[in-house]
Structure formats: C-alpha cells, structure tokens
Amino acid sequence: MSKGVISKDEDYSQWFNGLVVKADLAEHSAVKGCMVIKPYGYSIWEKMQAALDQMFKDTGHSNAYFPLFIPKSFFSKEASHVDGFAKECAVVTHYRLKNDGNGNIIVDEDAKLEEELIVRPTSETIIWNTYRGWIQSYRDLPLLINQWANVVRWEMRTRLFLRTTEFLWQEGHTAHATAEEAIAETEQMLNVYADFAENWLALPVVKGRKTANERFAGALDTYCIEALMQDGKALQAGTSHFLGQNFAKAFDVKFANKEGKLDYVWATSWGVSTRLMGALVMAHSDDAGLVLPPKLAPTQVVIVPIFRSEEELAQISEFVATLTKELKAKNIRVKYDNRDTQRPGFKFAEYELKGIPLRVAIGGRDLANGTVELARRDTKTKETVQQAGLAEMIDGLLVEIQANIYQKALNFRTENTREANTYDEFKKMLDETPGFISAHWDGTPETEERIKQETKATIRCIPLDNKLEDGTCILSGKPSTQRVLFARAY
Amino acid sequence: MSKGVISKDEDYSQWFNGLVVKADLAEHSAVKGCMVIKPYGYSIWEKMQAALDQMFKDTGHSNAYFPLFIPKSFFSKEASHVDGFAKECAVVTHYRLKNDGNGNIIVDEDAKLEEELIVRPTSETIIWNTYRGWIQSYRDLPLLINQWANVVRWEMRTRLFLRTTEFLWQEGHTAHATAEEAIAETEQMLNVYADFAENWLALPVVKGRKTANERFAGALDTYCIEALMQDGKALQAGTSHFLGQNFAKAFDVKFANKEGKLDYVWATSWGVSTRLMGALVMAHSDDAGLVLPPKLAPTQVVIVPIFRSEEELAQISEFVATLTKELKAKNIRVKYDNRDTQRPGFKFAEYELKGIPLRVAIGGRDLANGTVELARRDTKTKETVQQAGLAEMIDGLLVEIQANIYQKALNFRTENTREANTYDEFKKMLDETPGFISAHWDGTPETEERIKQETKATIRCIPLDNKLEDGTCILSGKPSTQRVLFARAY
DSSP, rough: GGOOOOOOOHHHHHHHHHHHHHTTTTTEOSSTTOOOHHHHHHHHHHHHHHHHHHHHTTTEEEEEEEOOOEEEHHHHHHHHHHHGGGGGGEEEEEEEEEEEHHHSSEEEEGGGEEEEEOOOOOOOHHHHHHHHHHOBBGGGGEEEEEEEEEEOOOSSSBBBBBBBBBEEEEEEEHHHHHHHHHHHHHHHHHHHHHHHHTTTSOOOEEEEEOOOOGTTTTTEEEEEEEEEEESSSSEEEEEEEEETHHHHHHTOOOEEESSEEEEEEEEEEEEEEEEEHHHHHHHHHEEEEEOGGGGGOOEEEEEEEEEESHHHHHHHHHHHHHHHHHHHHHHHHHHOOOOOOSSSHHHHHHHHHHHEEEEEEEEEHHHHHHHHEEETTEEEOOOEEEEEEEEHHHHHHHHHHHHHHHHHHHHHHHTTTTEESSSHHHHHHHHHHHEEEEEEEOHHHHHHHHHHHHHHHHEEEEEOOOOOOEEEOTOOOOOEESEEEOOOBO | OOOOOOOOTOOHHHHHHHHHHHHEEEEEETTTTTTEEEEHHHHHHHHHHHHHHHHHHHHHHHBBBBOSEHHHHTTTTSHHHHHHHHHOOOOEEEEEEEEEESOEEEGGGEEEEEEEEEOOSOOOOHHHHHHHHHOOGGGGOOOEEEEEEEEEOOOSOTTTTOSSSEEEEEEEEESSSSSSHHHHHHHHHHHHHHHHHTTTTOOEEEEEOGGGGGGTTTTTTTEEEEEOOOOEEEEEEEEEEETTHHHHHHHTOEETTTTEEEOOEEEEEEEEEHHHHHHHHHHHHHBBBEEEEOOGGSEEEEEEEEESSSSHHHHHHHHHHHHHHHHHHOOOEEEEEEOSOOOHHHHHHHHTTTTTTTEEEHHHHHHHHEEEEEETTTTTTEEEEEETTTTHHHHHHHHHHHHHHHHOOOOOHHHHHEESSSHHHHHHHHSSSSEEEEEEESOOOHHHHHHHHHHHHHEEETTTTTTOOOOOTTTOOOSSSSSSEEBBBB
C-alpha cells in the first residue's frame, strides 16, 4: 500500500480515514469534532461549489447571508424543529473573557447574555423571521434564496467529511404563494442535486422520499438522493424539503394574494454539504488513492518527464510547453512536474494518490519515437500513443473517464441492489452481500423502527420511480403496495 | 429624496444607513449586532470575492478551511493577541439544550464544555496550531494559504457593513523561512489590496504602516490601505501584518533549514472584509442612491422601454433582443426591464437607487429616428445617441465610467488632504474641513494617544511613499523627521 494507506477490503473505515488524510483532503483539528479542510480538499470543494452555484443561479436563485447566531427563543417556535436540533447545539452564553488576576484567561461572568445564542445547525428559523419583513404580497413571491455557510451540529462520534461538528454547506430557502409551487421547487432542486451527483460527482443516485420517521424536523415531506458506497453502505447525498406552512406560521409570514386575501406563505429548504466530499472518496477511490472524476479534479492531466540529462529535460520541456499550451486552450487543467528532487516512480505514486485522471510520461525514447506514455487513473491502464493529435486525444479521454467512473459506480450499484422477500433473506443480505435492499414494508413507523433496531438498516427512501406492486411486509407480513429501499447507511 | 433616503449633506450617517437598507444591500437582523446581507448586496460581495480570489491565486495562494471554534487556551498563548481580542469574544460554554419539563427550552447544564470554545475573531491561533503538523522542513515553505470565512467580534456599537458583530472576510496566513520573505509577502499582499481597491472599487488608497499603538495584536508590523469617505472621515480598507516569529514561538512551529538547523517559522496574515461594502457605498454614492463602479455592478446596463401600445413594445423588444445579444457577447451584464406594472419614471428611480452604471431608454420616437437615450449614473448626464454602434459605445462608456468614478474620488481626496503645521490649525481643519491631515508627530505613543483623546483623530498611517522632512511635532513641538497621516476614522 502506498504511503501507508490501508486496503479498503481489509478495513474500509480505516482505509477511508487514512486516504482522506494521506491525499491531503482534510484532517482532524484540535477542536473536538471539527476538521481542517486542507488546500487540496478545498480546491475540490470549490469546484463543487462553483458547479452547484451556477445551477442554482440558472434556476433563478440568488445568494444571501444570514447570521451565524440564532436566539434560543426562535428555535422553540417550530415544535418539531426544536426537538430535532436541541440535542446537538453549540450554545453561546457569554461575550467576553477576562484575566482572573493570576494570569489566567477566564470567562467574564459580567458578560452573560440575557438570551443564549445558538450557533446555527440550519437556518430556517432566523431566515423565516427575516422573511416576515420581506414578504407582503404575491408580488414578492417566489422568493428564491440560497446561502453558502458553515453550520454546527454537536456530534459525539465524528468522521472526516461524513459527520463533523462543523461543516460547510449550502442551504436554499424559498417562499411561494401556493403549495403546488413549493412542491415543484422541492422537486426541481432534488433534480438539480441528482444532476450534479451524476454529471459531476459521477455518482448514480436514487431519487426518493423519506418516510415520516426520517423527515427533516419541521418538514411535511423530505426528498433525498441516496448513493451506494463501495462497502455496500448507503449515503444520503442531498435533501430537499417541502416545509408546508410550518415556518410561515411559526414566524407569522403572510402575503396578500391577487384578491387581497391574506394567507401564510409556503416554504421549501434544501441542502448539500461537504459530506459530498466523503461520498466522492468512498464511491470511486481504490487502494492506490483517490479516483477523481475529471470535472472535479483540480489537476486533470499531469505531465512527468523522465530524463537522464539536463539536455534531455530541456528537449522534453520544449515539447511539454507546446502540449500544455494546447491543453490550456481546451480549458484542460494541466500540471508539469519537472522537479528534479523526486524520481518518476515517486511522482507516479503521488499523482495516483491524488487521483489525477490522466498522467503523461515522456522520456528520451519517446522523444525519438514521437510518442508519450498515457496512463489512466480510473482503469490503471497505460498505453504508448503518438504525440501528433495528443491534445485532442486527451480531451476525448477526459470525457470518457468521466463517463467510465460513473458507469463503474452504476454497475456496482446495479449488482448490489437486491430484492428481499422474507426477513431472513433480508438479514442475510445485509450481512453477506451489503447493498440496497428493495423490500415490502407495511408503511408503519413501528415496523420501520423495529427493523432499524434489529438490523441497523434504515429505509433510505421510497424511490420516486417506484412501481406499485402488491406484496407483504418482510417483518409484519401485512399487505404492502410497494417496495422501499433499505440499507445500512452512513 | 427618492424612497425616503436622507440627504448625505444633512446627515451622512443616516444617509448611509438608509441607503444600505433602501438599496437592498443589507439590514439589521434580530440578533444584536449581526446583519443580514440581502441578495443585491451579496451579489456585489460575490464579485469582490471572485476578483480578490483570482488575485490571491495568481500570487500563488490556495484556499483552505479551519474550524470556527478556538479552544480558550489557544488564545492565551500569544500574550498581546489575547489582550487584543479577549474583550470582544463570543464564548460557547454548552453543547445541548433541553426541555425544562414546563415546555421551556433551556441550556442543559449537564452539557457544559470542559474548556470553553471561542468563536473565531481571527484565526492565527488555530491555524498556527495546525501548521505545526504541516511544516517540518524548508521544503514545506513557503506555505501560502487563504481562508474565506465568517468571524465574530462582539461589538457594542454596530453599523451595517462597517462594524458588525459577525462579518465575512478572507484571512491569508502564510509561513516563510526568512524574515525577508515574510516581509516581502506582507508588502505584496498590501499591493494586491491597493490594486483591488483602485481598479475594482475605484477607491484611491494611501498605502502605509500603522504606528505601534494601532498594530494588530501579535504583529511586529501592520501595513494598511486607508481611504477617504465623502464626509472626510478615513476608513481602513485592508491590513497586512508581518507577525515575525510570534505565532511560531507560541505554537512551537519550527522548520529545518537547508543546513538541517532548526528555526522558528516567519509569518504573515492579511485580510479584507465586508467592510469594503461600506467603503464602496460611502465613497461614491449620492442622494439618489448607489453609484457602482461597472466592474462590481451586478447589472451594468439596464434597458427600459417606453411604449404606448403592445405593438410598440414588441418593436422595441425586437431591437433590444439584438442589442442584448451584442452586449452579452462582450461580457456586459445587461437587464431588460419590460415590466408593464411600473412606469418608466419609477424604473429610472429604482435603477438610480441601485447604482446601475448605464441606462438605455428607448421609445417610439427613438425607433423612428434610429436612436436611444443613454443615461450615465456617475455624471447623471443623458444624451441621445445612434443605435448603430451602440454596443461598442456602451463597452467604451463602462470603461470610462469606471475611470471617472475613481478620478472623482481621487480629486476629492486630493482636495481634502491638507498639511497642518500647528495644533490649532490641525484642530480647526478637523472640525471645519475634515479629511486627511498630514502633520509632524514626535513618534511617541503618548503624543498619539493625547491627540486621539483631545480630537478623536488617529494616525491612519505612516505613508510608504513618505518624504523625509525635518519638522516639529504639532503637539509636543519636539523634532520630527516626517509627516504622518491623521484623520477621524470609521
């Protein structure tokens, strides 16, 4: 294993943690549960942000920024919301430190806040309190706003990217005149997320609805995209909530319709987070390191010279200068690593670890033959190709690699999505062939909860494209009209 | 005054607050001292971010992300740093809320943190604690990192954008092998800020150094850019700090140099914030609203049709479709406002308020004559021009407007920078002709402090391009070798 990365078949969890650190994506910080996103990891996150942000703007949304702090009383205004978040809140109680006279810095008890402030775990409450001032009439609707922000949910057991006390995300918060429009927005944003997951992350996702148990605290309906990781566990990659009039009622946000009649506003919220970084790593990487889809790779092509003399390096560099120019003209992100302090083998391992989609190696013999060696990260194949037409070939290969990474993940998911018709079969699959399990469920929270307690599997979603099909619940044997998707999940 | 904006000559402070709110830039939130940045304001901030971010990357920096929370003990490790920030900290003491049994949500005293966490007011401490793990040898240097983040400094008296408890900013934190390299970085980033201020914000700035009194808590030297607002008060628009080895020593960050000898690392930090939004408004706007430099204007050109019939509107729209296409091909941000619910006069006032640099109005007579009416926001001049060649003309005008807004601000600053040679003259200028005052100072903190106490004027900076000149201190009469720049400031 290069650089001490553990094999994923040996210990998937340790493999993931090790890879995230070794590939310079992120690391644990000195603050419990909080991570540091390192420059390489952040540069991938920036590409995700840019793509998503453009998709949000293309669908009519604007960005804005709301306060980090939420007064405790706001939290209590929507009953199920406070139940959902109160147990994991960072609470600010004071606004000053002081010297205790013995050289120690202590909290100044004279600077106690009258009302505690909660560090936002999500912003529905502060935003809907603000919307009250922004919405008077149907002319102010729809209000389509997104925020890029950090949020805090106190976590006892954390994992880099997947579950951290602080994480980065975007949260969309929209307001509409009718339930229909709000539902259409909820569905539109789910589709945006699915589009992003499939076309950028190269991650096939199942679009579906959460059961009542798994809904967002305060939502009438939660839509989600669910992806399958290489260990057969599911990962929720994004959610889009239809909030009904719950927050409008809690914060008294009414609008006058065209007839002048007052009604409460209809709401949605939707978000994805740095968790997607975890999904990216878990879905595609291997024991040699990351496998990045070209669209998100900070460097798409790395060129490594193999030389025995300064003169040979100079000749290679001349060729590379032309190639680099051609690649950049095609908006391809290319890096030339001509360091003479590291051997080619070291560089090859490093770029495999970092997941660079394509590697071009060129040595003296290549110069003589008019060739280069091209190595693909996704298939780990190498071939010697002509220098003529290389830029066009690379351009095409990057598209092919993006498609191949997606197809590989899709094949994996197809192979690991199974139907279970009895509870025994279901439990056996969970242990022996983990993946998505499509099974009949009687629709009750009690059955769902018992399955969760007994097997640690949860209902990931009720797929949107579900066929109706008569059957019997795997646990209760009661009648059911459709299968739902179960899995153990992150 | 349109839409209730108060005249800036009448009450500059109220004019500013009113304009920020009326122009939809920002508003106060329900959380004391924290603002909501509204979509229009945020879209300008995004343009600032994009331009700065590119400049940082062009000078070799990468973005990363460090935790929001800082353990209290980290804070105390650099003595002057804690003195500078302890008085204005938001302190997290608990991590859970609970129901008190009577339906009230209260802080759960069982969830008290062993060590309090500070919401970052700036990130030197958490970052240098992290750098200890990232830097071993000279090969790891320089480390050139920037972070876009929110920070919190508890403020008792807040003003939108200029002084808020939470604000958005970027903070660069770099590590170097030598003092010389760190100083060069400090100066480079000051120049980047000055470049951005002048070429994007259209804001002339004085580059200088702060006196010891005004230095960043923990810095050996603080460089700054200082701008003059239309009321003659100065505004610090960005700072770049040479931190010496203070933070490396506090967090034990050493590197092995080429000879294998261990030494502490040299540091810089530098930042600009949403305060620049305040500077933008204060520097250029007038009683009719914002005046945005074209480079930062979310919409650069607005087109308003003036029509008496649907048929006329259709004809105008046909022309506008072609014009819009031509403008977009030149990367000009254009909006066509064909709403029939508002009269042209209303639209004109709205776009003046929003500071759109150019307005194109076109009516039936224009169609017949092959003309349009062009109105500039900066000069408030209107002219009738030919439709032929309009896109090219607009392209040129946007460049001219950007330059003109800068020149106007530069002229204002030149007219309002004066030399004072006696304390009486100095005080008279402060009250009667506020602006920058260039005056001799004896170099002592005591004199600086007394002038501040007596006049509320502070030394904004010791300009970098200062000529040495013998003189006597305006307060103490002691000898001085150069003038420094005083002003009352935001």
